[in-house]
Amino acid sequence: MPDPSQYTDRPWMDSDAEPFIKVQSVSKQFGSFTAVDNVDLDIYKGELFSLLGGSGCGKTTLLRMLAGFETPSSGNIFIDGVNMNDVPPYERPVNMMFQSYALFPHMTVENNVAYGLKREGFGKIEIKQRVDDMLAMVELTQFSKRKPHQLSGGQKQRVALARALVKSPKVLLLDEPLAALDKRLREQTQFELMNIQEQLGVTFVVVTHDQEEAMTLSTRIAVMDTGRFMQIGTPTEIYEFPESRLVANFIGNANMFQGRIIENGPDHVVVQSKQPECEIYIDHGLEIQEGHKVWVALRPEKIKISKQAPDEARANQVKGVVHDIAYLGKISIYRVKIDDDTLIEVTSPNLSRPKDGNLAIDWEDEVYLSWEASSSVVLSK
Amino acid sequence: MNNGKKSRFLFTVTCFGLAFLYIPMLMLIVYSFNYSKLVPVWGGFSTRWYGVLFESEEVWRAVTLSLKIATVNACFATILGTLAGLALVRFGQFKGRTLFSGMITAPLVMPEVITGLSLLLLFITLKEFIGWPDKRGFTTITIAHITFSMAYVAVIIQSRLAGMAQDLEEAAQDLGAKPFRVLTDITLPLIAPGMLAGWLLSFTLSLDDLIIASFVSGPGAVTLPMLIYSRVRLGLRPDINALATIIILVVAIGVLLAAWIMLRQQKQRQLELQMSGED
Numbered sequence: 001m002p003d004p005s006q007y008t009d010r011p012w013m014d015s016d017a018e019p020f021i022k023v024q025s026v027s028k029q030f031g032s033f034t035a036v037d038n039v040d041l042d043i044y045k046g047e048l049f050s051l052l053g054g055s056g057c058g059k060t061t062l063l064r065m066l067a068g069f070e071t072p073s074s075g076n077i078f079i080d081g082v083n084m085n086d087v088p089p090y091e092r093p094v095n096m097m098f099q100s101y102a103l104f105p106h107m108t109v110e111n112n113v114a115y116g117l118k119r120e121g122f123g124k125i126e127i128k129q130r131v132d133d134m135l136a137m138v139e140l141t142q143f144s145k146r147k148p149h150q151l152s153g154g155q156k157q158r159v160a161l162a163r164a165l166v167k168s169p170k171v172l173l174l175d176e177p178l179a180a181l182d183k184r185l186r187e188q189t190q191f192e193l194m195n196i197q198e199q200l201g202v203t204f205v206v207v208t209h210d211q212e213e214a215m216t217l218s219t220r221i222a223v224m225d226t227g228r229f230m231q232i233g234t235p236t237e238i239y240e241f242p243e244s245r246l247v248a249n250f251i252g253n254a255n256m257f258q259g260r261i262i263e264n265g266p267d268h269v270v271v272q273s274k275q276p277e278c279e280i281y282i283d284h285g286l287e288i289q290e291g292h293k294v295w296v297a298l299r300p301e302k303i304k305i306s307k308q309a310p311d312e313a314r315a316n317q318v319k320g321v322v323h324d325i326a327y328l329g330k331i332s333i334y335r336v337k338i339d340d341d342t343l344i345e346v347t348s349p350n351l352s353r354p355k356d357g358n359l360a361i362d363w364e365d366e367v368y369l370s371w372e373a374s375s376s377v378v379l380s381k
Numbered sequence: 382m383n384n385g386k387k388s389r390f391l392f393t394v395t396c397f398g399l400a401f402l403y404i405p406m407l408m409l410i411v412y413s414f415n416y417s418k419l420v421p422v423w424g425g426f427s428t429r430w431y432g433v434l435f436e437s438e439e440v441w442r443a444v445t446l447s448l449k450i451a452t453v454n455a456c457f458a459t460i461l462g463t464l465a466g467l468a469l470v471r472f473g474q475f476k477g478r479t480l481f482s483g484m485i486t487a488p489l490v491m492p493e494v495i496t497g498l499s500l501l502l503l504f505i506t507l508k509e510f511i512g513w514p515d516k517r518g519f520t521t522i523t524i525a526h527i528t529f530s531m532a533y534v535a536v537i538i539q540s541r542l543a544g545m546a547q548d549l550e551e552a553a554q555d556l557g558a559k560p561f562r563v564l565t566d567i568t569l570p571l572i573a574p575g576m577l578a579g580w581l582l583s584f585t586l587s588l589d590d591l592i593i594a595s596f597v598s599g600p601g602a603v604t605l606p607m608l609i610y611s612r613v614r615l616g617l618r619p620d621i622n623a624l625a626t627i628i629i630l631v632v633a634i635g636v637l638l639a640a641w642i643m644l645r646q647q648k649q650r651q652l653e654l655q656m657s658g659e660d
Contacts, residue, residue, distance in 0.1 A: 069551055089554040102552035106570045115566075116556035150653045167556065 010234075011044035012220065018081075020045040020203055021066065021171060026075030028061050028227075035061040037227035038075070048197050048204040050214040052250075053224035059207045062224075063173050066205060067096045080170055090119075095169040099176040101160035103148040109135070109159050110144040116167045134162040137196070154185050161193075165200065172197075174206045178213055190216050211251050215239070223247050244381035245295055254297040255344050264290045269378065270315065271296055276338040281315035283373035288380060295379040300347040302375040305334055305361060310370045317370040320344065322363055336367060344369060406629060413622035420617040430623040440608065440624065447605040450519060450594075451587040454526040458583040459576055461527065462534025467568070469535070470542040471550075486536065488529040497596030500525045504597060517599030525597045526587040533586065534579035541575035542568075 011017040019042035028036040036058040043049045051059040064070045065077060068089035077084045084092060095116070103112050113134055117127045135141045138158040148156060157180070164172055177193065178186045194217060197204050208214050214221050215235045223230040223238065223246075231238055231247045242248035245256060257280065259273035264286060271280040271294060280296050288294060310317055320336040323343060327350075334346045346369060352360060361367060413431075417424025434440055465485050469478070488496060504514055504521050514520050549571070553563045569576075591606040598607065612621055 067551075067555060069554075089551070090557050090559055094555075096552070096555045098548045098552055100546060100548055102546070102548040104549060104553070104567060115553070115558075119557035119562065147653075149650075163552075163556070 010219075011047070012042065017044055019043060020047075020080060021205070022076075022078040023062070024076040024078070026062075026065065026072045026077060028058075028065060028070060029073045034227050036065070036072075039227070039229055041222065041229070041232070043203065043205060045203055046201050047219045048194070048206065048217055050206045050208055050218040050221045051224055052208055052211060052214040052221050054209060054250075057224040058227040059209075059224050060175060063096075063175055063205065063207045066171070067094060067173050068092050093169055094171040094173055095164040095167055096173040097160050097164040097175065097177055099179060101148075101156045101180075103156060103159055103163070105148050107147070108144065109140060109146050109148070109151070112148070112159055113163045113166050116163065120167065130166055134166045138162045153180055153182075154189070157181060157189065161196070165196070165202070168200070169202065171203045171205060174204060176208055177206060179208075179210070186213070193217060215251070223250060225250075239299075241377060242297065242379065245297070245379050246381075248297040248377070248379065253300055253345060255300065255303075257296045257298065259294060259296060261286075261288060261290050261292050261294060264288065268373070271378065276318045276320075276342045276344070278318050279315040280376055281373050282376055282378060286378055288378070292380070296376050297379055298344075298371060298376045300333070300345040303344070303346045303369050303371050305336070305346045305348050306368050306370070307361065307365060309368050316373065316376075317368060318344070319366065319368055322361060322365045322367055325359070325361075325363060334361065334367075336369060409622055410626045410629065413619065413626040415619055415622075418619060420619055420622070430619040433620045434623045434627075437620070439603075440620075443603050443605045443608040446519065446602065447588055450523050450526060450604065451584045453523050454530055454587040455580045455584040457523075457527045458530035458534050459580045462531040462579055462583075463538050463572070463576055465531065465535040466538025466542060466572075467564075469539050471547075471568075485532055488532040489536070491529075493590075493592040494596075496529060497525070497593040500528070500593065501596045517597060518602030521597040521599070522594050522602065522604065525593050526583075526590060529593070530583035530586050533582050534576075537575050537579045537582070538572055541572050545571055 021041070021043040023039060023041035025038050025040055026036060027034065027038050039062070051062060053059045061070060065072055066079070066084075068084065068087065071085065079093060104115065107115070110131055113131045114127050117130060122130075131144075132141070135144055138161060140155060140158055140162065143151065143155060148159065151159065157177070161177075164174075174193075178189055181189060190213065193204075204217075206214070206217060218235060220232060220234055221238050222232045225246060230250075231243045233241075238247060238251050242251065242254075248254040248256070257271075257273040257278075258275065259271040259280065261269060262272045262279075263270035266285050267283070269282045269284070269286050269288075271282065273280055273296065282296075309319075318338050320338040322334055323337040324335040326333040329350070331347050331349050334348065336344050336346060338344055354360070412420055414426050414428065415423055416427035416429055465481075468475075469482050469485070472478075500521075504517060507513060508515065550563050550567055553567045554560070558566060589606065590604075591610055594604050595607055598604070603611075609621055609624065612618055
């Protein structure tokens with residue numbers, strides 16, 4: 001008998017767990033344009049769930065439907081078991097942090113944070129207490145009397161977060177929470193967000209176009225495109241086992257080889273690729289017929305680059321010439337020309353320092369690329 | 382070299398421009414202190430006509446009536462115009478929106494003679510059928526002024542709202558404010574500067590209006606522009622010069638005050654910006 005506690009970190013694995021937010025075949029049309037196209041989604045309590053996609057993919061529309069600013073054209077949204085279709089935004093147990101922060105410019109920081117509590121009719125003393133606690137948590141106590149235009153971008157972001165959290169919502173919706181911050185501040189704030197989420201146990205739903213942000217923050221990610229989910233899974237699942245070329249390309253970089261399955265055994269598959277001319281051996285079986293056309297995705301960091309020829313096996317290796325090198329300090333990105341039309345991208349950690357000003361692998365060097373049988377992913381979509 | 386020539390040219394043009402604008406007013410002010418009863422003949426410095434002006438009950442009545450009309454008009458026009466602006470920008474695509482938006486701006490381009498004439502016709506017809514307004518005067522002029530003033534307010538509010546992102550109102554809703562609360566807590570405070578501008582504009586438009594007021598006014602109800610016009614029709618009069626001088630003075634003080642307040646706000650904002658930059 002499975003132990004129920006084994007799923008506490010991964011409630012989506014537990015078939016008995018009741019989802020906290022349930023999106024049931026929801027569509028949203030604006031005129032003839034379909035922003036969200038018949039999607040289903042379960043989000044569990046305490047998750048930090050990311051909706052990831054490019055602009056116009058429908059992620060913001062979906063978030064706005066959760067907040068109540070848009071009503072679904074069809075389908076139902078349940079939050080904590082209650083159908084939200086006829087519940088106006090001001091009665092929903094959710095709060096939202098806006099991309100623009102939407103701080104009230106005519107109120108002080110303190111009053112911005114207190115606004116939600118005042119509408120709920122709490123007493124003066126309790127409001128003061130909760131606002132002070134919240135401002136202390138986001139380290140803005142000494143700025144409580146300032147107006148929003150007297151704050152820096154990072155401070156505004158924290159006020160917006162405090163204002164959205166002070167009512168202890170069941171769900172916090174975050175629309176591109178870090179997009180307006182510079183890189184350094186963004187990285188720092190990512191971890192703050194995660195800490196706060198863990199501390200308060202609130203369910204977070206984050207909309208973002210930044211795959212790195214989604215990878216760092218989330219328990220699970222839904223990759224969206226043209227109003228549909230392309231894949232839903234943990235960051236690892238999405239990165240290591242993408243289900244389609246679109247997902248593989250959207251999350252990180254991937255080298256794509258088109259080929260045909262020439263051998264399909266119970267424990268291995270061999271794909272014959274035309275460009276580059278090579279055989280790809282994969283160490284697990286597939287439910288695809290022999291002779292089928294497929295795509296093989298190979299992450300740049302999973303390829304070994306070397307000047308020495310690997311001794312045995314013919315499969316999983318190609319030979320090429322270094323076409324370009326981008327030196328990034330901790331790693332280098334190599335673009336290796338295999339033939340006239342094929343460039344393969346490889347990233348490799350810079351394990352040793354250059355000797356006498358010579359790089360270990362230099363421009364125009366002849367190199368061998370090789371990879372493990374478990375490194376590549378076969379995609380049929 | 383070339384630059385010097387250019388700046389002299391600019392200087393001359395500026396002088397001519399300013400002279401063209403301000404010499405007539407300057408003449409008016411100078412002649413208001415003329416002792417002579419004949420306007421173009423200088424009879425020595427005197428404040429005699431100011432005395433005459435302040436003793437004239439007719440002038441005081443006209444001033445009071447004009448101010449009363451302007452104030453009531455400004456208040457109503459601001460309320461109605463704000464509502465119209467809100468409806469146009471924040472209520473989405475309701476049925477008849479295009480028609481409404483066209484109708485609301487029509488008074489801006491309608492010749493005043495037409496507006497005045499049609500309103501007069503309306504009041505006469507109304508009196509015929511429901512017996513109201515039984516007397517044309519304060520009420521009819523105020524109503525007439527509201528009809529065109531609110532169009533200006535609506536346009537001002539509309540542009541202010543259109544420039545204001547809707548997410549502030551959504552944020553308030555999200556935090557539990559019902560629609561009316563959102564209006565009073567967020568929308569109105571944010572469009573207050575626009576409402577103030579609209580109020581002032583309506584006030585000025587009403588004080589300034591001669592044509593429409595002449596159409597819809599009745600016996601005994603004379604506004605200030607009507608009084609000035611009717612007196613000057615019989616020849617230039619020194620006491621009217623005195624009255625005009627006072628009006629110029631009041632307007633000048635108002636403009637200077639507004640400029641001073643704006644300058645101070647700007648400085649304050651700059652200071653605050655610097656402060657936030659330091660953190």
